[in-house]
Amino acid sequence: MTVPNHTATRYEAETNPEFAAEQLVDKLGIEITRSENGQLVGTMPVAGNRQPYGLLHGGASAVLAETLGSLASFEAAGPGRIAVGLELSCTHHRAARSGLVTGVASPLHVGRSTATFEIVISDEEGKRVCTARLTCVLRDTPPGG
Numbered sequence: 001m002t003v004p005n006h007t008a009t010r011y012e013a014e015t016n017p018e019f020a021a022e023q024l025v026d027k028l029g030i031e032i033t034r035s036e037n038g039q040l041v042g043t044m045p046v047a048g049n050r051q052p053y054g055l056l057h058g059g060a061s062a063v064l065a066e067t068l069g070s071l072a073s074f075e076a077a078g079p080g081r082i083a084v085g086l087e088l089s090c091t092h093h094r095a096a097r098s099g100l101v102t103g104v105a106s107p108l109h110v111g112r113s114t115a116t117f118e119i120v121i122s123d124e125e126g127k128r129v130c131t132a133r134l135t136c137v138l139r140d141t142p143p144g145g
Contacts, residue, residue, distance in 0.1 A: 025067050028060055032071065033102075040072040040105045046096050056096040061130040065090060065119040068105035069134030073115040076107065076138070083115060083136040090132040099124040105134075113138055 028049055034041040042064065049060035066088050073083035101121050109116040115138055121130040 024063060028063055030064055030067055032068075035072075035075065038072070038076070038107045038110075040068050040075070041102065042068050043100045043102050045100055046098050054097060056101060056129065058090065058092050058130075061092065061101070061121055062088060062090050062132065064101065064103045064121060065105075065130065065132035066134055068103045068119050069117040069132070070136060072105040072107065072117050073110075073134070073136035073138065076110045076115050080141055081138055082141050083138055085134060086114070086137050087135045088132060090130055092130050093128050094123075096123045096129045101129055108133070111138075 029045045030042055031044075032040065032042045044060065044064045046056045049057055051057040066085060069088075070083055070085055077083050101123055103119050103121045105117045105119045107115065108118050114135055116133060116135045119130075119132040119134060120128060121132070122128050
């Protein structure tokens with residue numbers, strides 16, 4: 001996974017190297033493309049992430065949403081703090097059948113102990129595929145990483 005700017009250095013430093021090769025985002029082909037003004041943007045291919053009818057799997061949309069919302073929360077938490085997912089809800093509006101879907105995580109609330117982001121996932125035509133909301137607990141980094 002490529003994470004833009006200063007978040008990358010901190011994220012990579014705090015990721016346990018033992019699990020570096022086992023990241024779900026790599027298996028699903030998620031790429032983080034932009035981080036600015038509190039928003040985080042990423043893409044994911046439909047190919048390789050389908051359910052038996054050939055449509056984008058709803059669980060894959062949930063993984064994209066949680067990835068973007070978690071990284072955005074991690075960034076909002078600041079140095080010496082981490083974000084841990086607390087609740088994820090997804091509404092699937094329409095099917096995606098091919099190409100890339102793009103998710104945009106925007107803050108709804110960023111406080112001292114929680115952060116909530118809305119993640120809108122759209123197809124290549126800009127049609128909304130899924131709307132998700134993720135709330136993360138923000139806490140101090142545990143001793144030892």
